[in-house]
Amino acid sequence: MADYKLHCFAQSGHSYKAALMLALCGADWEPVFVDFFNGEGRTPEFRAINDMGECPVLVHGDVTLSQSGVMLDYLSKQFGKFGPKTEEEHREILRWVLFENHKLNSFQGIYRFMLNWAPEQARSEDVNRFMKGRSLGAMKVLDAHLATRDWIAADRATIADVACSGYLFYPREEFGWTEDDRFPNIEAWQERVKTLPGWQHPYDLMPGHPLGSNT
Amino acid sequence: MADYKLHCFAQSGHSYKAALMLALCGADWEPVFVDFFNGEGRTPEFRAINDMGECPVLVHGDVTLSQSGVMLDYLSKQFGKFGPKTEEEHREILRWVLFENHKLNSFQGIYRFMLNWAPEQARSEDVNRFMKGRSLGAMKVLDAHLATRDWIAADRATIADVACSGYLFYPREEFGWTEDDRFPNIEAWQERVKTLPGWQHPYDLMPGHPLGSNT
Numbered sequence: 001m002a003d004y005k006l007h008c009f010a011q012s013g014h015s016y017k018a019a020l021m022l023a024l025c026g027a028d029w030e031p032v033f034v035d036f037f038n039g040e041g042r043t044p045e046f047r048a049i050n051d052m053g054e055c056p057v058l059v060h061g062d063v064t065l066s067q068s069g070v071m072l073d074y075l076s077k078q079f080g081k082f083g084p085k086t087e088e089e090h091r092e093i094l095r096w097v098l099f100e101n102h103k104l105n106s107f108q109g110i111y112r113f114m115l116n117w118a119p120e121q122a123r124s125e126d127v128n129r130f131m132k133g134r135s136l137g138a139m140k141v142l143d144a145h146l147a148t149r150d151w152i153a154a155d156r157a158t159i160a161d162v163a164c165s166g167y168l169f170y171p172r173e174e175f176g177w178t179e180d181d182r183f184p185n186i187e188a189w190q191e192r193v194k195t196l197p198g199w200q201h202p203y204d205l206m207p208g209h210p211l212g213s214n215t
Numbered sequence: 216m217a218d219y220k221l222h223c224f225a226q227s228g229h230s231y232k233a234a235l236m237l238a239l240c241g242a243d244w245e246p247v248f249v250d251f252f253n254g255e256g257r258t259p260e261f262r263a264i265n266d267m268g269e270c271p272v273l274v275h276g277d278v279t280l281s282q283s284g285v286m287l288d289y290l291s292k293q294f295g296k297f298g299p300k301t302e303e304e305h306r307e308i309l310r311w312v313l314f315e316n317h318k319l320n321s322f323q324g325i326y327r328f329m330l331n332w333a334p335e336q337a338r339s340e341d342v343n344r345f346m347k348g349r350s351l352g353a354m355k356v357l358d359a360h361l362a363t364r365d366w367i368a369a370d371r372a373t374i375a376d377v378a379c380s381g382y383l384f385y386p387r388e389e390f391g392w393t394e395d396d397r398f399p400n401i402e403a404w405q406e407r408v409k410t411l412p413g414w415q416h417p418y419d420l421m422p423g424h425p426l427g428s429n430t
Contacts, residue, residue: 052314052356067313070306091285098282099267102316126341141267 004029007049007057009036010209011117013109013167015056016202017068018075021162023198023205025079033207037117068166069097072159082159092153096160103138105166111135112167112174132176139183146185150192157196165193169202219244222264222272224251225424226332228324228382230271231417232283233290236377238413238420240294248422252332283381284312287374297374307368311375318353320381326350327382327389347391354398361400365407372411380408384417 004022008015008031022029034040034055041053050057050066058065058074065071076083084090111131114123142164145152153160168190175181193199203212219242223230237244249255249270256268265272265281273280273289280286291298299305326346329338357379360367368375383405390396408414418427 051360052318065306065310067310069313070310073309074306091280091289094288095280095282095285098284098313098316101313102321103267106317106321124341124345126339127345130339130342145266 002028002030003060005032005059006030006206007032007034007046007059008055008206009034010203010206010212011170012036012055012206013105013112013170013202014054014068015206016169017105017163017166018056018058018071019202019205020165020199021072021075021082021159023200024162024196025075025081026198027075027079031205031207035208069101069163072097072162076159082157082162084154084158089154089158093158093160096152097163099138099141100160100164100166103134104142104164107131107135107138108167108175112170115176116174128176135175136181139181139186143183143185146189150189152189157193161189161193165190217243217245218275220247220274221245221421222247222249222261222274223270223421224249225418225421225427226385227251227270227421228320228327228385228417229269229283230421231384232320232378232381233271233273233286234417234420235380235414236287236290236297236374238415239377239411240290240296241413242290242294246421250423284316284378287312287377291374297372297377299369299373304369304373308373308375311367312378314353314356315375315379315381318349319357319379322346322350322353323382323390327385330391331389343391350390351396354396354401358398358400361404365404367404372408376404376408380405 004027006015006018006022006029008019019031034046036055040046041055047053049059049064052066054066056066056068056071058071060074060078063074065074072082084093111128111134114128114131142152151157151161152164168186201212203209206212219237221230221233221237221244223234223246234246249261251270255261256270262268264274264279267281269281271281271283271286273286275289275293278289280289287297299308326343326349329343329346366372366376367379383401416427418424421427
């Protein structure tokens with residue numbers, strides 16, 4: 001049995017943060033597929049492991065964790081990797097983990113869901129436009145931040161970089177972005193993230209997508 | 216000059232988390248009014264102190280902080296109050312700080328803004344309905360969590376309670392809630408929060424609202 005079990009599904013950028021961290025740390029882990037699009041997150045069985053009803057959930061021995069930011073903090077301590085070295089770095093990492101939760105991955109995740117997988121009756125042009133605007137606003141903040149640095153919160157890759165990766169490696173067409181929606185500093189940073197040993201694409205790292213290798 | 220300066224405005228629930236924490240810690244602090252509704256968050260002067268363009272910003276000596284969750288963590292260490300005692304408490308506190316950022320205060324803040332202060336051309340029934348649904352969903356999660364406990368993350372008040380207070384003490388009518396939108400466990404918890412020494416209403420703690428005492 002693997003040391004770590006990650007309850008997740010391929011399309012979940014919040015799950016990808018934890019899956020990527022496990023991969024980058026070289027952890028002994030395995031994914032457990034959650035059929036989220038068919039309502040598994042609302043079942044009593046799933047609520048029993050996460051009262052917030054969200055993916056991912058990470059199980060390590062008798063420790064069960066929800067919230068990807070908690071997992072990144074926990075794994076950085078378990079493996080002694082990608083964590084802060086000083087209190088100042090701790091604050092800067094936490095700042096970006098909160099930002100990506102609140103603004104970057106939150107809006108991107110909702111927008112992408114509404115665009116691709118929401119039931120017909122729940123779709124709305126207004127909501128999509130609103131979410132796209134919020135999502136692009138957050139991208140602009142991150143792009144400006146990366147204009148003068150290689151990594152988000154320190155002089156090396158940290159869990160802030162893993163956290164902000166959440167939805168950024170999914171195919172552009174899933175976001176309905178036009179050719180004008182370009183973020184050169186984010187794209188350059190993504191190329192650096194891809195060079196980290198162990199990096200894999202979300203569709204290869206987590207189960208449930210027909211195009212992925214882990215299905 | 217006060218030890219701490221908090222750049223904020225009365226209607227900002229994200230600012231209220233930091234203002235409430237300063238009040239509960241008995242800090243020597245003063246608010247600096249940010250005219251957010253008139254675009255001050257987008258000015259180069261404000262972006263120079265916070266590249267994310269958000270309120271609040273906390274200044275303490277040569278330390279300048281953005282993201283309310285970072286401030287709560289920082290202040291809990293400065294004052295030795297409302298922080299975790301164990302790693303398990305640390306994880307549980309962080310879990311709720313991330314949840315309130317991502318789901319609770321995020322959706323409540325946007326929904327309330329769109330309902331009350333958004334320019335006419337930006338308003339949309341669809342967006343309001345969507346945000347209200349998301350906001351009530353997050354309230355249900357917190358209400359269920361509080362059914363069996365007095366405080367959110369430990370056997371006493373912690374920064375998780377301060378964080379979740381963000382938008383909850385603003386007048387109900389600002390959220391367009393009906394009489395059916397009741398959360399008895401949250402309401403009972405709010406009464407406990409109010410008994411914490413130093414507690415004050417957001418409109419009294421921060422400047423910029425005509426009904427507040429701090430204008």
